Amino acid sequence: MLRIKFMNAPVDDKIYDLAHSIDGAEMVAQMGFNWAFLAFNWGFPPEIEEQDWESFRSAVIHYHKVGVKIFGYIQSSNCVYQGSYLEKDWYALDPYGRKIPYFRGRYYTSLSNATWLAEVRERVRKIIEAGADGIFFDNAWVGGTGIDVAEMPLGPIGAYDEHSRRAYSNAFNGAEIPLVLDTRDPATRQYLRWRADIAVAAIRDWSQTARDLNPSVVITANSYDVIASNSYVAMGVDIENMASVQDVMVVPNFALPRLQEDNSVVANAITIGAVQSRVGNKPVATLPQRDGVGVERMATAKQLSRAMAESAALNAPMVVNGTGYLHRNEFTSLLHSRYEPQRRVMGAMNHWLEEHHAWLSERVPISPLAIYHPYEAVRWDWIKIAPIFFAACETLIQNGYPLRIVSDDDDWSGVQILLVPRGQVDGLDQRLTQFVEQGGRVIALGQSRPVATKTIWEGWRPLRHRIPHIRQLRIRVNQGAMICWRAYHRHRLSRWLAVRLKLQEAMNHSPLYIVPPPALQSALLDAIGRNFYPRVESDGPILLTLWAEKDGTRQLHLVNYQDTPQRVTIHLDELTGTWVYTPGVSEPPNKVVGSSIMLGVDVAKVLRSPHEEIEQ
Structure with a gap:
């Protein structure tokens, strides 16, 4: 084949x-x-x-x-x-x-x-x-x-x-x-x-x-x-x-x-x-x-x-x-x-x-910060909505804030701050109203919401592509696209040229991984709160996810996106005793205690804090 x-x-x-x-x-x-x-x-x-x-x-x-x-x-x-x-x-x-x-x-x-x-x-x-x-x-x-x-x-x-x-x-x-x-x-x-x-x-x-x-x-x-x-x-x-x-x-x-x-x-x-x-x-x-x-x-x-x-x-x-x-x-x-x-x-x-399957498999997300993914809306207005959603996720990763993504029918348990990109979804406003009535806080991205405590990034369009809505023009443009498709799939010379020009990679690589300008990142972090916990302080981007096991044991997963090791500081909201695991390394975990924990991260770390070792 x-x-x-x-x-x-x-x-x-x-x-x-x-x-x-x-x-x-x-x-x-x-x-x-x-x-x-x-x-x-x-x-x-x-x-x-x-x-x-x-x-x-x-x-x-x-x-x-x-x-x-x-x-x-x-x-x-x-x-x-x-x-x-x-x-x-x-x-x-x-x-x-x-x-x-x-x-x-x-x-x-x-x-x-x-x-x-x-x-x-x-x-x-x-x-x-x-x-x-x-x-x-x-x-x-x-x-x-x-x-x-x-x-x-x-x-x-x-x-x-x-x-x-x-x-x-x-x-x-x-x-x-x-x-x-x-x-x-x-x-x-x-x-x-x-x-x-x-x-x-x-x-x-x-x-x-x-x-x-x-x-x-x-x-x-x-x-x-x-x-x-x-x-x-x-x-x-x-x-x-x-x-x-x-x-x-x-x-x-x-x-x-x-x-x-x-x-x-x-x-x-x-x-x-x-x-x-x-x-x-x-x-x-x-x-x-x-x-x-x-x-x-x-x-x-x-x-x-x-x-x-x-x-x-x-x-x-x-x-x-x-x-x-x-x-x-x-x-x-x-x-x-x-x-x-x-x-x-x-x-x-x-x-x-x-x-470590026993405790890795039985866990639920507990991050108090989450971002809503408007799937019903993004399919019809992808160029306006998807870039905002991805830019917000990138901002969290670049600044060491936890990543948790929720949707309409998803469980929002434990969420206190919800980032909501633009896009109209049936029933969303009612769900947001209930969320706010229960003590939650909504930060709207790119489009105001009736219950939002803060709206940011209004008017910002990271991607601005548009083909005029002229029927004959669109027919001709699509005919051209189909000619290119057929040439790539059927003719050796066209395939050779596409490979040399790296057109396939260009088509496959998503343009959505967008780091917002510093001012827009600051606006989002200010809206969330600079004293948010837990978060990671590092020189380069770090993925942080938060979980809880059935007995209340907390898990913090850190992944280093740099090719070189990083020295990071994990800021917690209380004095905590935690066990530090290195994925891929079958050695006993190390015990550390603190409210700000410094670690070296090459590829990844997992911090596991049994409930009884968290200071009450």
Whole structure:
């Protein structure tokens, strides 16, 4: 598949075969992972793919022998245009009647086509028969994808084939799918909601087939880059509805935690926290990368350690990408001997997490400071709302204030100060009124609120993109975007040029990691209170999260986003005895006592304060 997608690029076949062997399974187990994702179906027709199914079945046996469960991968919205699939009528079409390419040699399929739904259903049956413990539905969206630029979704978004048109028309009394998408337009919003619902319905259908065969099967899907991009519009991924048909949410993104040149932090914690606030008790796992498939280089051992510590600080598991890495222009995998340092560090971190699982897993957030994520509003007004939300989160991280993200139906227990970005959400004002009546304080960001004690950042627009609302202009702009899409996915020269110009990285990297000007940061910190506790004083950005265990024991998680160690001071509101743990280091914790505690932090620290050791 890598050769098809990337135009006959060199692949280290020996290393890829290792992943399906007992030796490969043992290497994965030694790294401390208890689940692995293995490809069962890449979208090839069955007469070509049957030999791969046997390899998958053997691999499942190997992994089960070493105590690792398997998610089987199914390609659910596109297929390889070969063999018996050449004559199928299930392909999604763009508004001009053309098949929509998904990399080279593959085309998107229509989730409104009953034959395609049945084809995936058959793959589900086979993957259960092969012994998989879970199923990962990749790219489960309707038709093509694109990007949201200034209220105008660009690219071959959605599907315009006869099956999709008929299904949409039947659902909305003869309505046509809009040719030009505009997130301010009610017709566009209606279509995009329908599109997201169709994807959820497809996964529900396939999941039911799986559960009929194996009631304990674990279902997940690709919730691609939600939060840091407008994937609701671009991909049709509705995280709330998707959560209703999945057992665990998996969010691949490009937020491998790191400092950028402007000192902003690409903080995966923002995505994790925002998704967690929307999906109830469903586990949220992210798969953070830096640049994306086809151009990804292996992260350093420290970068991977930081990413895992950051996920642990949010009480979330992390999926590590094991394949598709480029080394000297050849595709290789995590199992190559050159990546032994990375495997060793991940093994140490996973061992530490397992060692302390009892108290790491049973905790609830307790930060008195929280920020509200307006998911219902941001999908339609992304360019105005999302930058404000991210800028506020960045301000907290840059200044050592705790990060906690809440939503409409989330539990606001213990919250005393709530930051609320702009955006209209049904029922929000009533919820805020109740919050204030119970003693809470609201700080409005970018838009005044009736119950806000302070409004700041009014008139500040970190990102100012806009395409004039002229229909013919927008048609031409979108046609140009689709031409570029097709060229990138189908033509070697276009792909080569895009890689050389680093266009893929530019498209994948979110512009939202924004550090506000010092005056705006000061305005927010003044509104919160400079004497807020607990907080961290440091030279560089530090993630701080606060938790409580069932018996009242408090946890403070610190993650250093710098590549060099920092000396930090943790300011507490009372004299406290606390045990200091170093994630990834299996040594006894150190006991410290104080109301201002100085520590050296290389990658991460966890401070654990038993209730009886907190001065009353």
